[in-house]
Amino acid sequence: MSKNNPDLIKIAIIGSRGYPYVYGGYETFVKELSERLITKNVEVHVYNQKNLFPERPAMVNGIHIHYIPTLPHKSLNQIIYCFLSLFHAAFTTVDVIFVLNLAAGPMGWIPKLTGKKTMINTDGLEWLRPKWKGLGAKYFYFGAWSATKLYDQLICDAVAMQKVYKELFNAETKVIAYGAPPFKKSEENHINKLGLKAGEYYLIVGRLVPDNNADLIVKGFLQSNSSKKLVIVGDVPYRDVYAQEIKRFASEKVIFLGYVKEADVLMSLYQHCYVYLHGHQFGGTNPAMLKAMSNQCAILALDTPFNREMLNEGEFGMFFELDSIALATEMNLIETQEEKVESFRNKVKHGLTEKYNWDVIADQYRAEFISLQKQ
Known part of the structure; x- marks a missing residue:
């Protein structure tokens, strides 16, 4: 927390392609969550994959941006990016590091080097997805298991996923869902x-x-x-x-x-x-x-x-x-x-x-960040 603002909490978000690059579920999540958190006395740092951003401003819409190099190779991209991002964030002034990708599951030891609090969103059953056959599937299963041992707080976005982590790893998790967009009439x-x-x-x-x-x-x-x-x-x-x-x-x-x-x-x-x-x-x-x-x-x-x-x-x-x-x-x-x-x-x-309401979800995450920081 900041000396000038003792109620301010600083978080780093790692694991998406970045902000404001809205490409898929992770990126939409980062956008919706970050833009709400900065109105709630939270300083947000988002880690971007450098190669996706020709222009690299240090701040966008009140959100601090860090550009991390990686390789374009599909299998190694996330692993390298997460590894470098975690090392960088570990030596900054953020209070909590929030990870969105199980590729970083085995890397939860890195923030412990500097005593950072950590949270990870488990996302889906990555190790069962057909694209991660063989070694890839084994890595993501190991990533999920490692996350239960190395991260301070695990977040699932569904009760059914919470049950999976309890049954497979005997791990306790918190459920905070993903948000739904508002209805806006669109003509035929x-x-x-x-x-x-x-x-x-x-x-x-x-x-x-x-x-x-x-x-x-x-x-x-x-x-x-x-x-x-x-x-x-x-x-x-x-x-x-x-x-x-x-x-x-x-x-x-x-x-x-x-x-x-x-x-x-x-x-x-x-x-x-x-x-x-x-x-x-x-x-x-x-x-x-x-x-x-x-x-x-x-x-x-x-x-x-x-x-x-x-x-x-x-x-x-x-x-x-x-x-x-x-x-x-x-x-x-x-x-x-x-x-x-x-x-x-x-x-x-x-x-x-309300389970799928972005404003409610942002409040839930903020409460978890504050709880972690106080531990």
């Missing part, structure tokens, strides 16, 4: 320009990676009797065999839009789809699902403990099994149940309780 003309009509397409939003199961969803859709279209938003920022294989299904019925960067267009796609299809398998509280809930979509989600928690065991959405034929059967059924689909659209917003 945005999708009309894409050749789409309201209620005449299913929607997928997410990276084209195996654990999001876009391939299974595409196959299930094509095996169904649906006369609607399937629209897929998302891609991967690198050449990838899995993504290329899925894109071979592109047709008049299966439409790949890639990244949709215009917020109004993306919100319009959510708000006017017939059903949002959610195949994410290994995460906790999923940002794309929260956007679907915020935009009042009828949701058909893969049946996982995480998705069940978010949709309150089916109160706010429907589920399908990890099988393309089972999905096709569900899609055939819901197309005969338009009243049921409309009912889910009307009530899904009620699932966004």
